[in-house]
Amino acid sequence: MTLIVSGMFCLGIVAIVHFLEEHLVSEELVRELDFTINEEPKIEQASRIHANTRYYSTRSGNLAIPQRFLGLPEGFSEMVDGKEAFYVYKRSHKGHEDLLVEDQHEFEAREQTMFDVVLAGFILSVIGSWGLGRLLARKVMIPVRRLAQQVRHRDQLLPVAPRLAPDYPDDEIGHLAAAFDETLGQLRLSLERERLFTSDVSHELRTPLMIVSTSCELLRETPHLTPADQALIARIVRATAEMNDLVQTFLRLARAGQGNSVQGDKVALENIAVEQYRLWSPQFEAKGLLFTIEEEGTSRGRYESPQLRTVMSNLLRNALHYTETGSVKLILMAEGFRVEDSGQGIPEEEQERIFQSFVRGQQTRGEGLGLGLSLVKRICQQQGWEVSLESSLATGSCFIVKLGMGG
Known part of the structure; x- marks a missing residue:
């Protein structure tokens, strides 16, 4: 964005310079031409008015218009002849053609200097804006990065995790931290309910499983059991053992991360x-x-x-x-x-x-x-x-x- 704004600003300066160049130089040449024409007794003496300005006219052979300036349109125009460049103002007056020619060298040198200054200003503004933008972005992003690190930290899912919002001012970052607090709080409650449900169900299943297992052991001691009865009891024992393993597994999953789980066999x-x-x-x-x-x-x-x-x-x-x-x-x-x-x-x-x-x-x-x-x-x-x-x-x-x- 800085590049675009600076570029448009520089282009605007260049356009203004060209506009002023045409209108100001044109007005100056008109004034000088009027003055020169009014000084008719002197126009025979010299065609050079200033160091960079010459006057030509069909009024006198001494002021004859050079070949290269013939055929120019009425009014103000710019002319380039090889390495030379001129401002030319032509006007027909009382049946004669009058030309005022001004060398652009001095003006172009000043114009080039100004363009160099504008270009340098453009480059410096871009570099300065980039540096200032990076500085401001870094300053603004520091709390955002800190908030992101806090949100990613696994301790945020613990039931006693500290709130995030008190660490930030009451601005956009603070509002974002408060939103995270609310969302993480709901997530913690959901995880805690799931953990408690799994733990409670698994714990309550241990008692009936123990009763089933004990009953199977007592049934095995019953005399005169048929092979079919013994096979049925064996299936019940295996299913009970499998359910007991599942209970232990669910309890371990429910207590994961609490640091108080007991190692199994x-x-x-x-x-x-x-x-x-x-x-x-x-x-x-x-x-x-x-x-x-x-x-x-x-x-x-x-x-x-x-x-x-x-x-x-x-x-x-x-x-x-x-x-x-x-x-x-x-x-x-x-x-x-x-x-x-x-x-x-x-x-x-x-x-x-x-x-x-x-x-x-x-x-x-x-x-x-x-x-x-x-x-x-x-x-x-x-x-x-x-x-x-x-x-x-x-x-x-x-x-x-x-x-x-x-x-």
Whole structure:
């Protein structure tokens, strides 16, 4: 904007100079021509009026008009002859033509000096405006940057986070800080309600789960149980254990970042993989799918049992739901594991959203709510693991979980 304003100002000066040049010089030449014509007794003596001005006329042979000035229009005009430039004023008077010619050299030198001054002023104004603009912008942006850093800080989501508005004056930045305070306050309340809900529900489920588990242990001691009864009790025990793991996982997620969470039991990856293979094999077999477990590398880390079991179980459940024919592979690696299926795959436009809550694939089956993969993502983030997806409509999907070194 400074460049545009300064440029227009300079162009205006140049236009004014040219306007004044034409009108002022024209008026001056008219006055001098009138004076010269009125001095008829003297016009025979010399045609030079001033150092840069000459008078020519058809009145006298001594004042004959030079060839190069013939044919000029009536009135004021500028003429360039090689390296010379002249102001010429021509007027017909009493049957004679009178010309007053003024050399532009002196005027052009002054004009060039003025143009140089204007150009220097333009450059200095642009540089000065740029420097002043940067200084003002830096001064104005300092509180904006500080506010942005405060908003990005993770402590702003804590229930006791200090307000931002008191640190700023009652201006636009202060109003923006107050708006952030209101929005962050609503977000903190929402997160706190979600955390309390998850924590309360998980805590209340522990008692009935303990009752179910204890009842199963008592049932096992009952004499004369048939094999069918024992198998049914075993299924209840496994389901109870799985629900207990989910409760522990939800409690850990609800208490994440509070610094008072308790470390759970840690197990090797191979142990959880074998356990899940035995648990899910009957369901894959019942659906006519080939379910295999393969080992590409040996993981030496130990990981929290409830979280690892929940992640692997949800990925296997997802593969079971979305694979109609073919196979599902649970492949163990040195840095984690992956679950490969031969299903229809996930379209590329859905892959970025597949880990979001309540997002389900287009080929949805079953009664899922679209929370399994979202839970997997949150557990991995809380544990410092990485989960990724590789999928194509031709070969199926592959979920890769990198567990790191472990404890």
